[in-house]
Amino acid sequence: MTPSTDRKRFTVPIGPQHPALKEPGHFAFDVDGEIVQSASVRLGYAHRGIEKATESRTWVQNLYLLERICGICSHIHATAYCLGVEKLAEVEVPPRAQAIRSLVAELERIHSHLLWLGVAAHEAGFDTLFMYSWRDRETVMDILEALTGNRVHYSANVLGGVKYDVDDKQAATIREGLDFLEERTLHYLEVVTTDGLFLQRTRGIGVMNRDEAEQSGVIGPTGRASGVHRDVRIDSPYTAYAEHPILPVYESTGDLLARFIVRLREQLASFEYIRMLLDHLPNSPLTTRMPRRVKEGEAISRVEAPRGELFYFIKSNGGDMPERIHVRTPTLCNIASVAQLVIGQHLADVPMILVGIDPCFSCNDRTSVISQDGQRDLWTWDRLRQYGINHYGTHYSKDIHR
Amino acid sequence: MTTDRNLLHAQSILRDLATDWSQPAPERYDAHVLPQKLVATVTKLNQARWGYLAAITGLDKGPEVGEFEVLYHFCAGAAVLTLRVTLNRAYPVIPSVCAVFPYASPYERETGEMLGIRFDGTPDDSWLFLPDDWEPEVFPLRKDTVLNGGDA
Known part of the structure; x- marks a missing residue:
């Protein structure tokens, strides 16, 4: 057999099952040898038609539907929805409820970032870090369970406020958990910045400078690791962030390492923020009265999800159901950057680069076809x-x- | 203050391009733009480095009204500028903005397949979300599309 001298490119399909992480998405990478030349993306394997479904459900039913868009950042979807509907209804939510919304959002961020750290470490072949970070993630999930009764779908929001209060005993449990997690996060920060083998997988890989990041529209920690100063909590504060600003975290090197550092430092900022919130929880009722029908109009609500800006457009015709709800998740902004970032990189680095944006396909894909026989x-x-x-x-x- | 300044700046950039204005909220401006002026409008916004394109929303006003509206939301800090482009429902074609904002490609693919709006010049018009065996002329987010069971 004669060896092939054909220099035609070869397409490597990755996914839809398990494209480096346990969520479905399909990527086609054209490679020349080991080097990626171009890439294309196909999503929708977890698409459930949620936007269409919202048009035949009441405002209250939709809260429960929308917080199920994502199994990691359920609270932030519900918060974005509530803020938009409350704006339309011209309802003012009591300050304690707003503070509790921010508190749960920051706990959710810690949970999400620890989950990501584990997945990213696993992709790098560093399973010890994966196991430790997921062990520690149990701590924040226990806190969330103690607060709301649930580990994932906390369902803390209602239209017009929140369902759960924080008492002194719960506050003490949260502080104790945060002290442990802070110590662990500082340790992980040291590990990811000093471990030689790990640095070989992250330093100088998938680099995006600030200009490139702005041009490719990336947001959230991925953008902030390239020095893009975009964080909705700072730019357009909502819930408690206006009264109590949170410390923004930026890095400038724009490689995978910077994406690790940004997320770990964001956890440290969240610990500080939660402690401060617990010290300054305002006294007020937890809910205010919401009308069943919502005034005619359009509202835009923007919040900072763990993966970046989450954008909701809500239109009401004055009835008890919305006319249209459009959800733009952070992954939709960031996924296009993967197709750009992998060009010129080794195929072996593709999983790490994909994981680097912390993609969430469930958020992105919103039609459920149930096959029987x-x-x-x-x-x-x-x-x-x-x-x-x-x-x-x-x-x-x-x-x-x- | 910065928000007001940003919104005034947006107004001055779009002075000759918008056909109508409204301010639905203190931090928002809505500018109505003709489809043929869309690319020129977004080019000017990009040259002035006014914020970033945060999302594209497609609205179906229903067969009775016979119009689609495509909304381009730009954010700069807390300020949100929405370009509103009205399309005839019988001929829903709009120019792509990907030459100016390459990252608009997934937004255009989503809006295109869900509502059946053609983004003229978009680099990739294959389905992003719809399943491979989906009926080609069924657009799920159109108001007159009733999915199997009436509530899928």
Whole structure:
């Protein structure tokens, strides 16, 4: 057999299953040898048609739907939605509720960044760091559970306020957890900046300078690692961030290492911020009255999710259901940068570069087709609801009635 | 203060390009722009380095009204400038802004496939989110599209 001298490019498909992380997305990389020449992206494997679904649900039902867009940053979706609807309804939320919204948002950020640290370490082949960071993530999830009863979908928001208060005992638990997590985060910061093998996977890899970052529209920690000064908490403060500003974190080197440092330093800023909030929790009711129908108009609400700016556009016709809700998640802004960043890089660095933006496909993809016996079968809301009632009624009747 | 300054600056940049203005909220300006002026408008905003394109929203006003509206949201600090472009529902074509903002590609792909709006000149018009076996002429976010079961 004669060796091929054909220099034609070869396309390496990655995904849709497990494209370096446990969420679905499809990438096609054209390679010349080991070097990536071009890339294309295809998403939608977790698309559920949530924007369409919001148009046939009431304002209250939509809160529960929208906070299920993401299983990591559920609270920030609900916050963005509540802020927009409250703006339209001209309702002022009590200050204590706003402070608790910020408190849960920062706890969520810590949880999300620790999750990311683990995934990113795993991609680098550093599974010890992965296991330790996920062990520590349990601490913040326990705090969230103690506050709200849930580890993931905390469901802290209601339209017009929050459901949960923070008492002294809970505040003490939070402080204790934060002290432990701060010590651990400082240790991780030292590890990622000094471990020789790890630095080989991060320093000078996937570099984006500030101009490039601004031109490619990246936001959130990915942009801030390249010195892009964009953080909605600073630029357009909401909930408690206007009264109590949070310390912004920027780096300038714009490589993978900077993305690690920014996220770890953001955790440190969140610890400080939560302690400060606990010291200054205003006294006020937790909720205010919300009308069932929301005044006609359009609202835009912007919040800083763990992955960057989350943008909601909400339009009401004055009824009890929205006319249109459009959600632009941070990953949609950042995903295009991956296709740019990988060009000229080794194929082996692709997973790390992808993980570097902390993509969230579930956030991005919002149509659920449930296949049964190979048939395409779409479930209506009523059918799904009835299924849930029957299922839990049969299996957990004792728990429900307890 | 910075927000007011940013909004005044946006107004001065778009003075000859916008056909109508409104201020729906203290931090927002809405500017109505004709489709043929869209690229010139975003080019001017880009040259003036006025914020960044944060999102593109497609609105279907329904078959009775016979219009789509495409909203281009630009953010600079707390200020939000929205360019509103109205399209005839029977001929929903709008020029792509990707030559000015390459990162608009996923926004245009999403709005295009969900509402059936053609972004003329967009570098990649393949589906970003819709499944491979989706009916080509079914646009999920159109008001007259009722998905199987009526509530999918």
